Amino acid sequence: MRLSIASALATLCAAALLYQLFEGAGWLWTSIGAVLTVLAASVLSGRLSLPTWAAGLVSLAGLGVFLTASFAGEKAWLLVVPTKGSLAELAALVGTGWEDIQRFAAPVPGDLPGISLLTSGGVGLIAVTVDLLAARMRRAALAGLPILALATVPATILPDPISWPAFVLAALGFTGLLVADGRERVGHWGRAVLVRSTRPAADAPADAQGGAVGDTRGLRLSGKRIGFAAIVLAVLVPAMVPPLQPVSFFTFGVGGAGSGGRGNSISIPNPVTSLRGQLELPARRTVMTYTSDDDRPRYLRIFALDTFNGEQFSMTNPEGEPENRTSEGPLPPPPGLTGAVPVSSVTTDITVSEEVANLEFLPLPYAPATVNVEGDWRADVDTLMVFSTRDNASGLRYQVTTTEPRPTAARLRALPDTPPSIDERYLQLPGDFPDDIRALARRVTAGAESRYDSAVRLQEWFTKTGNFTYNLRTQGHSTSALRDFLLSSRTGFCEQFAMSMALLARSLGIPARVAIGYTGGVKTGAQWTVSTSDSHSWPELYFEGAGWLAFEPTPSGLAGQGSARVPDYSVPQEEPEDDAASAPTPGATDRGEESAPESAGAGQRNADDREALLQPAATVEDEPMPVALRIAIGVAALALVLLIPAAIRVVTRRRRVRALGRTGTVPPGQPGHVGVRASGGEKVQVAAAWAELDDVLHDYGMARGASETPRALARRLTRQYEFDAESAAALTAITDSVERALFARVPGPSAPLGGELKRVRRALAATVSRGRRIRAVLLPPSTLRRFRALGESLLDGFDRLENIRLRRTAGRRT
Incomplete structure (x- = not known):
């Protein structure tokens, strides 16, 4: 009973590591109930002295009854006994919980029934495994493996490290289990x-x-x-x-006051992961609201990803010097923006929702000139991202004045195609960048007369002529995924569209980066409202004289990102150079009388499409993977893991069979004898035959005794299992060769033993049941014995260390 209680406490202590994944305590109470149920089942099994396999079944049955009563009691018999209806209800909750986990980013709501069922069921299964290993099989050290599995869940999901108090609690629980096991072992000796x-x-x-x-x-x-x-x-x-220097955009340094370099550091979640997580949220949540003096929607950028490592875009460490504080006056000028393109000044008032957490970058329209905000906020010179190492944007109200270029197609086409004076990282591509992707970019932009025309043709290819479709149910951003997206499937969401256009532009010599933030949202009353479904990614391309300009390759409307809008300056049409007729940013919709009727109509249609997209009936969503298929995939993966011992046994047997197949000399009197003494190859053959025979005996439950000689083994097997004359002779040939190899001064030559070993194996297999033969193939005890011996040798190492310490102490006393 002591080990059962210690196992339950160790599991509960390890379950404390999961608290960072959830909001609310619903999962905790159901998990505690599951562990206590397993404990009660374990105590009952101990009182009844049930075997290990029966104790495991009792614990699983008790866990099933608890989960049924907790989550499907209304459809169970007497509220606790599982029925067909209750099992169907549990299966439906499992599917719902799995979908909820995929939709929400950590921390997820822990009070949802589906998530609580998955969590408590998983903790309960861990409790069953720990109890079997520690209390039944007396392998308390191995019980640390399932406990470690609980620790790997938050370690692989959360960007932040595991809470040290939770780690200490889990470690103390496992230590207590080891102490309880040690007391049990010592107590058995009196x-x-x-x-x-x-x-x-x-x-x-x-x-x-x-x-x-x-x-x-x-x-x-x-x-x-x-x-x-x-x-x-x-x-x-x-x-x-x-700490080690970070190598990606998950953490980065910021120059502190008077440091002259990087000082304090901040951590942010993966921008791409956060983007997709918000797009897949089941309910729209308001992120921010804003108003502007020209009442136009604007893209609000948060991150600028500028480096590509062959797998995905990442962000160079931003630097914020003291003179670049927002409180010090105007921000640095936008890179590349000169008098070649007219600009306008727009003031925008932004209010961030209090529900937004851990946002250390300000969502801003590009390019910010001044930012009126409370706190220590600084601007990065290259990207004009505004961030803080001390403050948070949650619930923050601030005002930004932007210097927005107002180019036209004619002005952009007239810009000189001279090499841009910009950092080469915006043009960098990996050395193994696929040649067919480069050829694709040249083919799409064939005949373009300028870099601007090439950019417009790329955008048109994504939004019109390339037959691309918008779908959130896509995975991956490696080179192979890029090739599949551009050359095969042509299905993705804004991440794939933005990154693909940026890479194609770089292959054409156009500097490009990827922006992540929000689209302009929708008009609600006198203000614009931006929600989680407006999370977006788009490319920014650099043109000398105009600076960084946003493009929109993602389809919009009902068939794509509803609030995405193509900027007017990227529309490939000749128009008079009327500075007031062009949009300052993507998503802007001209409302003045100088606007072209076509542009106004397009803007209104996009707004209508966005409103239609917000209706539940208009949501375009792929069917999720069926629960049965997910379960089948899980079962297949588990089967592959369980077949590892069988695979090792097959490899070992084939290696020995190859050794048995080597040509050896034949004893005198046998056909082919050439009178050569035993060679090294014959010794290898005898050793392989003896090792294979030992494994076969262990697999069939006929293990050789520790003091049993080869000759005694042959006599026992022949008499006990009534071997025929041929099988008995084959076994005798093997054991005689082994005895000569072990004890003879001159072993002499040996005949090939492959045929004899095959006959002996068949004779042994004929004496055991079919179940034993199946187990010998699928879960061979000989391989499991080696695993167990390896684990015991590792554990014995600690005992040897302590014995060395004790002997040295005794020596000093002597």
């Missing part, structure tokens, strides 16, 4: 014997039977000392070791 004593034996107190009671406190405490020391080191050492 009274403790003398290990070491600081007093003479004559002074030792006597027990009731007159025996000496040794001082075993050092032995009892050594395991605890090691465990606690390991926990302390695991917590303190990482805190004292300097």
Whole structure:
């Protein structure tokens, strides 16, 4: 009972690691109930002295009853006994919970029934496994593996490190399990014997039977000392070791006041992951609202990803010097923007929702000139991203004045195609960038007279002529995924469209980067409202004289991103150079009388499409993967894992068969004898035959005794299983060769043993049941024995270390 309680406590302590993944405590109470149910089942199995396999079934049955009563009690018999209806309800909740986990980013709502069912069921299964390993099989050390599985869940999902108090609690739970197991093992031997004593034996107190009671406190405490020391080191050492320099946009440095370089650091979630997570949220949530003095929608940029590593775009570490604080006056001028293109000044008032958490970058229209905001916010010179290492944008109200280029197609076409004076990272592509992608870019832009014309043709190819479709159910952003998107499937969402156009532009010599933020949203009353479904990604291309200009390759309207809008300057049409007729940013819709009727109509249609997209009936969504298919995939993966021992056994057997197939000499009197003494190859053949015979015996449950000689083994097997004369002769030939190899001074030549070993294996297989033969193939005990021996040797290493310490102590006393 002690080990059962310790197993339950260790599982609960490890489950505390999951708290960072959830909002609310619904998952916690159901998980505690699941663990307590498994504990009750374990205690019952111990009272009834059930075998290990039966104890496992009882625990699983108890867990099933608890989950049924907690989540499907209304459809169960007497609220607890599972029925067909309750099982169907649980299966539906599992599917719902899986979809919820895919839709929400951590922390997810822990009070949702589906998520609570998956969490409590998973913790319950971990509790069953830990109880079987520790309390039934007496392998407490191996019980740390399922406990470790709980720790890997938050470690692989969350960008932040695991909370150290939760780690300490989990480690203490596992240490307590090991201590309980040690007490159980010592208790089975009776009274403790003398290990070491600081007093003479004559002074030792006597027990009731007159025996000496040794001082075993050092032995009892050594395991605890090691465990606690390991926990302390695991917590303190990482805190004292300097962190490694980050290599991606997950963390980056910011220059501090007076530092002259990078000082404080901030962490942000993966922009692409956050983008997709918001697009897939089941309900629209308001992110921010804004008004502008010209009442036009504007894209609000948060991140600018400028480097491509062959797999995905990432962000160069932004630098914010003290003189670039927003409170110090105007921000640095926009790179590349000169007098060749007219500009306008627009003021926008933005209010960020209080529901937005951990946002350390300000959503801003490009290009910001001044930002009136409270707090220590700084601008990066190259990208004009505004960020802070101390403040958060949640619930923040601020005002931004932007210097917006107002180009026309004619002005952009007239810009000189001289090499741009900009950092080469905006043109960099990996050395293995596919040649067919480069050829595709040249083919799409064939005949273009300028870089601007090439950019427009790329945008048209994505939005019109390339037959692309918008779909959130896509995965991957590696080179292979890029080729599949551009050359095969042509299905994706804004991430694929933006990154693909940026890469194609770079292959044509046009500097490009990827922006992530929000589209202009929809008009609600006197203000514009931006929601989670307006999360977006778009490319920005650089033109000398005009600076960075946004393009829109993602389809819009009902068939795509509803609030995405193509900027007027990218419309390929000749028009008079009327500065007031062009949009300052993508998404702007001219409302003045100088606007062209076509542009106004297009803007109104886009607005109508956006309103239609917000209706539930207009949502375009692929069918999710059926729950049955997901379960089948999981079962197939589990089967592959379980077949690993069988695969190892097959590889080992084939290696030995190849050794048996080598040509060897034949004993005198046999056909083919040439009178050559035994060679190294024959010794290898004998060793392979003996090892394979030993594994076959172990697989069939006929393991050789530790003191049983090869000759005695042959006699026992022949008599016990009544081998025929041919099988008995084959077994004798193998054991005779082994004895000569082991004990003879001159072993002499040996005949090939492959045929004899095959006959013996068939004879042994004929004496066992079909189930035993199937187990020998699918889950061979000989391979499992090696796994167990490897684990025991690793654990024995710690015992050897302690024995060395004790011997050295005794030597000093001597």
